[in-house]
Amino acid sequence: MISMAAIRNEFLEELWLPLIIEGGIQFYPALRKNKKMKTLVFTDESLYQEIITIINARITNEDNVFAWTDTLFKTSRLQTYRPVKVVGSSRFEDSAQENIITLSSNFPFDILSIDFSCQNVQDEPQRLEKELDCIEQIIKVQREKISIGGFVLFYTTFLGSHPLSSNEIKQSSDSIRIENWNGLSTNILPNNAISDDDKMKVIECTIFQFAQKHRLTVNLKKRVSNFNPNNKKLYSIGGIFKVV
Amino acid sequence: MPRFTVKGLGTETKSIYQHQLTWGRNNWHESLTQHATEIEQLMNKLSTLEIWNSKLQSSPAAKELIPEIWMDNYVSITLACIGLYKHATMSLRSSLETGLRLVYFFQHPIEYSWWKKGSRFGQDRERHDVWGPSYEYFGLLFSEFENECIKDGKDLFKQQKCLPTLYNSLSGSIHTQAKRLQTTSGYSPKYNRAKFCEWKEFFFITNTYLNIILTLGFPNQFKNLLASDKSKIIDIGIGDYYNDKVKKILRE
Numbered sequence: 001m002i003s004m005a006a007i008r009n010e011f012l013e014e015l016w017l018p019l020i021i022e023g024g025i026q027f028y029p030a031l032r033k034n035k036k037m038k039t040l041v042f043t044d045e046s047l048y049q050e051i052i053t054i055i056n057a058r059i060t061n062e063d064n065v066f067a068w069t070d071t072l073f074k075t076s077r078l079q080t081y082r083p084v085k086v087v088g089s090s091r092f093e094d095s096a097q098e099n100i101i102t103l104s105s106n107f108p109f110d111i112l113s114i115d116f117s118c119q120n121v122q123d124e125p126q127r128l129e130k131e132l133d134c135i136e137q138i139i140k141v142q143r144e145k146i147s148i149g150g151f152v153l154f155y156t157t158f159l160g161s162h163p164l165s166s167n168e169i170k171q172s173s174d175s176i177r178i179e180n181w182n183g184l185s186t187n188i189l190p191n192n193a194i195s196d197d198d199k200m201k202v203i204e205c206t207i208f209q210f211a212q213k214h215r216l217t218v219n220l221k222k223r224v225s226n227f228n229p230n231n232k233k234l235y236s237i238g239g240i241f242k243v244v
Numbered sequence: 245m246p247r248f249t250v251k252g253l254g255t256e257t258k259s260i261y262q263h264q265l266t267w268g269r270n271n272w273h274e275s276l277t278q279h280a281t282e283i284e285q286l287m288n289k290l291s292t293l294e295i296w297n298s299k300l301q302s303s304p305a306a307k308e309l310i311p312e313i314w315m316d317n318y319v320s321i322t323l324a325c326i327g328l329y330k331h332a333t334m335s336l337r338s339s340l341e342t343g344l345r346l347v348y349f350f351q352h353p354i355e356y357s358w359w360k361k362g363s364r365f366g367q368d369r370e371r372h373d374v375w376g377p378s379y380e381y382f383g384l385l386f387s388e389f390e391n392e393c394i395k396d397g398k399d400l401f402k403q404q405k406c407l408p409t410l411y412n413s414l415s416g417s418i419h420t421q422a423k424r425l426q427t428t429s430g431y432s433p434k435y436n437r438a439k440f441c442e443w444k445e446f447f448f449i450t451n452t453y454l455n456i457i458l459t460l461g462f463p464n465q466f467k468n469l470l471a472s473d474k475s476k477i478i479d480i481g482i483g484d485y486y487n488d489k490v491k492k493i494l495r496e
Contacts (some may be wrong), residue, residue, distance in 0.1 A: 071294045072314045089311065090294075095301035102301070122472045 004117075004234075005049065007225045011236050012050055012130045014126060015223045016154055017057065020111055023152035023240045024059055027110060033058045037110035040103070042092065044118040048082060054111070066106055066154060070119035091119050093130045100137050108145035114138060115156040117234055125162045131155070132203065133172040136210045139241070140176060143214040146243060150216065154238030155207065157228070163192040164199045169206055173213075181213045196233050198225065216241045249296065267432050271327040274435035282444055289451045290317050292481035295473045296458050299300055299465050305349040305356045313339045315344070317451065324443045327433035330336045330426040332443050336450045337414035341373070343454040347461035348374040363483060379407060385397045386460045400456065455481030456490060462493055 020037075028035045036184055037060045041051055054060055066214065068088040069075050075089040088107060092099050093116070116131050135155050166186040173184045184206070193199045204220055211218040222237040250258055276283065293314045300306035316339035323332035349356035356376070375381040383390060383401040393399040400407050417424045429436060455477055459466050466474065474496070478487045490496075 070298065071291070072311055072318075073291070073294070076318070090298035090301055098301040122470050124470045124472065145415060162257040 002225070003226070004227065005046075005207065007227060007234050009049060010225065011156070011223050011234075012053055015221060015236055015238065016050065017053060017242060019059070019154075019221065019238060020054060020059055020152050020176075023111065023150075026240060027149045027151075034061070035059055036061055036064050038064045038066070038106075038108075039111040039113070040066045040068065040106070040109045041111075041113045042115040042118050043078070043113075044069065044074060048078065050113060051082060051084060053065065060111070064105075066109070068103075074097075079088050091128075092116070093119075093134050096130070096137060098136045100134075100141060102234055104141065107141050109142070110151055112138065112142070112151060112153045113156070115236075117156050117158055121158050121160075123158070123160045124163065126165075126168065127160060127162065127170040128157065128164045128199065128203070129172065131157055132169050132206055135207065136173055136176060136213075138215070139210050139214050141190060142241075143243075150200065150240060150242035152238065152240050154236055155203070156234070156236040159196050159199050159224075159233045159235050163194045164202050165192055166202050166206070167191050169202070173206075173210070184209050184213075196224070196235075200235060200237075201234070207237060211241055215244045217244055218242070261270065267434075268326045271433060271435050272325050273464075275325040275327075275440060277443070278435070278437065279440060283325070286321060286444065286447050286451075289448065289480055290314065290321075292451075292455055292477050293317070295469065295477060296462075299469060299473075300350075300462065303350050305346055307350070309342050309346040313342045313454065316342065317447070320443075320447060324440060324447075327435050328426065329436070329439040329443050330420070330424045333414055333417035333424070333446055336443075336446050337411065337418055340411060340414065340450050341453065343457055344375055344382070345373070347385075347457055350461065378405075382407075382457070386493075389456075389460055389489060389493045392492060393486070396489070399487075400453070407453055410446075410453065414446060416452070451481070452483055452486065456486055459490055460493065466494060467496075 003024040024031075024035045024037060025062070028037070028059070034181045035058070039054065039060045041048075043051060048067070051065055055062060055065070062083050065084040065089045067078060067082075067084050069078055069086060070089070070091045072089050078084070078086055087103060088099055090099065092114075114135060132155075135153075139153070142153075170184040170186050189202050189205055190198050193202045200222070204222065208218065209222060218239040218241045220237055220239040222235065224233055224235045227234050250261065253261065293310060295313070296306070297310040300310065317333045320332045320335040320339070323329075323335060345359075352374075359374075374396055379401040386401070390399055390401055398406065404408065426433070459477060459482065464478070469477070478491060478496075
């Protein structure tokens with residue numbers, strides 16, 4: 001059985017790191033090394049390989065890494081072993097609005113790895129819808145704090161066994177009003193996505209539209225991998241979001 | 245920044261450092277050899293606090309006090325495992341006290357701001373805390389639950405006073421009652437099965453009561469939890485004796 005750490009390493013090597021490096025070149029072309037890109041990482045105290053890798057690649061340094069973990073146990077251990085700033089110790093989507101307020105003084109970030117798979121994910125109905133709502137709220141705050149350039153953002157999660165409702169996503173998203181935006185278009189998407197392929201299609205289309213809504217362009221890239229024999233799939237999608 | 249070396253320490257400082265590392269390590273090993281499974285169970289029980297921590301982030305009181313409750317319990321495990329049973333129990337009383345205050349302050353943000361500024365609000369000469377004499381506040385707030393327990397011959401606040409009994413028992417360590425003396429068996433703390441088991445029971449009950457108080461204190465937040473989180477609080481956090489009563493009160 002392939003381990004979670006091995007999958008995340010694969011994602012890191014093949015998706016996250018190349019996009020982060022590319023983002024660094026585009027947003028900080030004058031700095032060849034030691035870019036010190038401000039980074040928000042949802043991490044697990046035993047799986048913080050992504051933090052070590054991007055620090056070793058001289059994309060950022062410990063002073064510019066802000067970690068979010070889902071428990072007080074993990075925070076305590078992370079603070080013991082890695083001298084990074086831990087900005088949150090709760091399951092993010094449980095109190096998304098309050099958590100974004102908590103983080104607000106730290107925005108904007110250059111890199112955001114919003115990895116819900118680190119958060120002791122429970123396979124419950126409406127989980128993906130809630131996570132996507134968090135993603136939009138984060139993109140919204142990012143966009144409010146920048147007028148030029150952009151950022152690199154990844155969304156990582158388990159696809160899970162429950163259907164994904166594009167109507168639910170639309171309802172949450174449309175409650176976040178933006179001038180000249182007529183609402184999320186879900187016409188071409190299955191309302192209740194059941195298969196993993198359909199879920200991935202809905203997620204990709206949704207994030208693409210979040211970017212458009214908040215006046216950003218993005219070319220999304222993704223990876224998916226089977227986690228265990230129960231066919232639990234870990235999915236990551238991300239890209240370089242640029243201000244229009 | 246200066247680097248730490250043992251060599252550079254003064255004689256007495258070096259001695260206390262090495263001495264404490266030695267008995268600390270030995271007692272950890274002995275405690276885990278005898279009780280590793282139980283420690284795992286207690287850690288699991290403590291992890292129910294994480295659910296409350298995630299759910300109650302909108303309250304400034306919860307945001308600050310839940311990590312403190314967690315840390316008191318976490319440190320209590322450490323202290324018990326290195327053989328400091330009196331101190332481990334002191335830490336449990338601190339966690340219980342903070343948990344009780346949390347339920348009150350959640351509903352009373354103005355009083356919370358006074359308390360944060362150092363006011364000894366609510367602590368009158370009879371040493372009652374914000375919950376009033378005989379846990380009056382909780383007795384009234386959770387009267388339906390209390391009546392359910394009384395029907396069953398056991399209660400939390402009023403007649404047999406399970407919670408006050410626990411609180412007073414834990415206080416025995418804070419006020420160093422004779423049976424809680426740390427140094428009776430020597431000056432180098434040692435693993436002691438009876439004392440470990442007594443502490444383990446205190447830990448278990450303290451965390452059971454904390455979960456009852458939080459569940460009854462935040463019923464709407466409890467109802468909005470994920471099904472798996474509710475089950476964890478009911479089955480592991482509260483456990484066998486009180487879980488049916490809590491479910492009945494919350495219509496779960």
